[in-house]
Amino acid sequence: MLEPHRDYVLRSVEERGVRLIRLWFTDVLGNLKSLAISPAELDNALSDGMTFDGSSIDGFSRVQEADVLAIPDPDTFELLPWGDPKAPEARVFCDIHNLDGSPFAGDPRQVLQRHVQAAHDAGFTFYVAPDVEFFYFEPPQPGMPPVPIDNGGFFDLTTNDVTGDLRKQTIRTLETMGIPVEYSFHEDAPGQQEIDLRHTDALTMADSVMTFRVAVREVAARNGVHATFMPKPLEGVQGSGMHVHLSLFRGDENAFFDEEDAYRLSPVAKSFMAGLLRHAAEITAVTNQTVNSYKRLVPGFEAPVHLSWARNNRSGLIRVPIAKRGNPLATRVEYRSPDPACNPYLAFSLLLAAGMRGVVEGYELPDEADANLFEIDDTVLEKLGVGQLPQSLADALAVMERSTLVQEALGEHIFEWFLRNKRIEWRSYKTHVSAFEYGRYLMAL
């Protein structure tokens, strides 16, 4: 580790009177974990890491090899803008290592670092910009359906604009934490918001998504509102997705741009898209990891269902947005199935792995599907060779299990643990008898 980076952190803690440093890391399912230390421990933590019992973290060590090390990444040191200004707190993201210093196989952040490095070795920098959707609800009552805090619609400026204020506060918080926001607006459903982040390299963006989810919840909670990233919290209206805009740069050149091409897409962009399309079903269990995720991926609610691509058709899995003023730097592809409840480190890892597989093996991109696929019969689509995303978590897990791409990309430890954990989730869902079944069967059968 470079001395000045460390020095900077230590001096900032001293000068700003920071009382508590939160060491942040992420479990396999994408939950943020925090280990708080006092300033006196920081020097030691920066040089040797902090030991903790990994067996208490989902997807980390097995019990017999319980202890792991959290080693802070000093470049991610930031003061937290919420909490008591008289007793400031800071956070720093950590990489998890085994006690012998080797990278710990269950650490999602290092999985992404490995993929970013591999892309770099091939000459590419991977840029990501997510559009994150979420809902604001009244504080939930046990057993009751969630109540949206407003009845606004797409781009609505509601009169009693509580949500607008919340969004403004959230954006200010994000900006002070170095997370630039591109757009924000009221989405289609009541209480639903969208905040679009500006592109950055994939690792920084995965850290930013973790921070984003905490910041949104913090700001909402301080205003007595519950913010949720649940993919489909309300029946009958659209769910929350996290579309991700992807591009590869070779130095300062956008490797996705080709002026000569009718679509302005380079061969790299096309084979990257082909890789995403061909492996989409295999990576869906990770980009959409809950039982509830699949209730969003249905026709009629702006969510993708079909494994297709188009320039301006929002029913497909991949959209190629028209770049403003034909700006070569803005050429990118938008992958539309992920939801904001995913683990961003693992999701970005698999998107990069699937796309790069297409680039390395020179996959052919299928034709653009410019019709609205929702209106075409499934059997017709099958004849056209347009497949579908998995229909349930169980389907997605079955496809993932057979995928050598996902197995290699996640590593044996995470691959195995994830499948095991998610199967348990599916089994426990299967035993649940829903309101749908009572409504449909109780009287009739």
Next chain:
Amino acid sequence: MSTPADTLLVVPEPVSPDLARTLDLGGFAWKAGAADEPHDADSSFAGAIVDASVHPDAAWSFLRAVRRGDDVPIPVLLLIGGGQLDQLEHRDELFDDFCLTPFHPAELEARLRHLLASEIEVHRADLVEYGELTLNLETYQAHIGGRPLDMTYMEYELLKFLAQNPGKVFTREILLSRVWGYEYYGGARTVDVHVRRLRAKLGEEHAGLIQTVRSVGYRFGQSRWDP
């Protein structure tokens, strides 16, 4: 309190007519202050002249308060009577130079100029200032309009490089190589991402400190060629 950075603080009040005349003739901007008042903004003065010949105890306790502050101490010229020289013992840290009073105006002026000149150099080595922006290179802290700026290390380094070279236009490539070093592989877009973050942290009012020079790169502050 907005005191121009070149103003001297003269303590205590009232200032003797001889001293006032010497300072005025020497072209120094100055302001009188009482010895028993808290001077929170003392560090915004270029220096202080403290007359210990009348009320020595009040003068010493004032100087101790000034030197106890967190900020970089301002240079202090002490005025004392010939019979007070023994009071200087073990108080070296409280003043930078002294002059016997009644003083010779030319001597006082010369000592003052020498003191301010040498202090300005020391000052400059640790502090980078531009308008309302201050970077303390020793403590890695930055302030804008009195408000502390929270930055990551690389944001700080970029701002430091820009603020040390105001008015110059840098390409993204130059910024990348000087601030990140050649081994960094993020590409020049990294610079854009960091500039965007810095502008957000500087706040709307000061975001214009970092200007985009179309199809070239970035410039900090005003160009020397701008009107």
